[in-house]
Amino acid sequence: MGEDTAQSPAGAFGSPPAIVVMGVAGCGKSIVGKGLAATLGATFIEGDRLHPPENVARMASGEPLTDTLRAGWLDAIGQQVAASVSSGLSVVATCSALKRGYRDRLRGFCRGIVFLYLEIDPATARRRVANRRGHFMPASLVDSQFAILEAPEADEAALTLDAKRPVADIVAEAAGLLRKP
Numbered sequence: 001m002g003e004d005t006a007q008s009p010a011g012a013f014g015s016p017p018a019i020v021v022m023g024v025a026g027c028g029k030s031i032v033g034k035g036l037a038a039t040l041g042a043t044f045i046e047g048d049r050l051h052p053p054e055n056v057a058r059m060a061s062g063e064p065l066t067d068t069l070r071a072g073w074l075d076a077i078g079q080q081v082a083a084s085v086s087s088g089l090s091v092v093a094t095c096s097a098l099k100r101g102y103r104d105r106l107r108g109f110c111r112g113i114v115f116l117y118l119e120i121d122p123a124t125a126r127r128r129v130a131n132r133r134g135h136f137m138p139a140s141l142v143d144s145q146f147a148i149l150e151a152p153e154a155d156e157a158a159l160t161l162d163a164k165r166p167v168a169d170i171v172a173e174a175a176g177l178l179r180k181p
């Protein structure tokens with residue numbers, strides 16, 4: 001696990017802000033995203049809720065999604081983010097956004113998206129997903145997420161934070177950085 005690379009993504013951060021919390025299953029996108037939205041007074045969009053039923057059924061059966069199966073889901077998230085921003089609302093959305101191409105697809109809907117990448121190791125992610133109840137994602141799929149993960153590159157508007165820190169600390173640091181002009 002590297003150091004946090006928590007410089008402010010100045011310049012890309014539009015008004016109203018659009019933040020996508022990203023990373024593999026179990027990194028804490030939902031819990032951090034909800035907390036960040038509450039702290040910033042932003043609309044919260046849970047990306048998991050925008051999967052079509054066939055995607056959910058596939059993941060629940062232990063099969064990872066393909067690029068094709070993720071395309072419509074990414075578009076649904078991108079459309080909701082863009083709709084919030086064009087109504088003048090700031091927004092925090094969750095989306096694994098594991099590949100550069102997926103993030104570029106989301107940016108096609110809303111150019112100013114800033115990604116908050118929650119970095120985690122495979123063992124911790126597997127343990128969290130295995131212990132979680134009432135969610136369709138099996139822990140057996142966590143390795144497939146790491147296999148395709150492309151962390152944000154230097155030219156992307158992104159913050160990277162250590163997902164193993166306490167949730168309240170992650171939310172507080174992200175909110176502070178994202179509020180900076």
Ligand SMILES: Nc1ncnc2c1ncn2[C@@H]1O[C@H](COP(=O)(O)OP(=O)(O)OP(=O)(O)O)[C@@H](O)[C@H]1O
Pocket residue numbers: 023024025026027028029030031032048094096128129131132137163164165166167
């Ligand atoms: N920083 C943290 N410290 C301790 N536990 C955490 C932390 N972040 C998340 N968790 C716990 O790990 C589990 C997974 O978190 P969460 O559902 O938010 O992850 P996720 O990235 O949204 O996963 P998925 O993509 O599968 O929906 C939950 O039980 C959550 O309470």
Ligand SMILES: O=C(O)[C@H](O)[C@@H](O)[C@H](O)[C@H](O)CO
Pocket residue numbers: 024025026047048064065070096097098137145
């Ligand atoms: O891109 C993917 O493989 C999926 O979207 C997953 O990331 C799930 O949405 C989520 O992580 C489930 O918990």
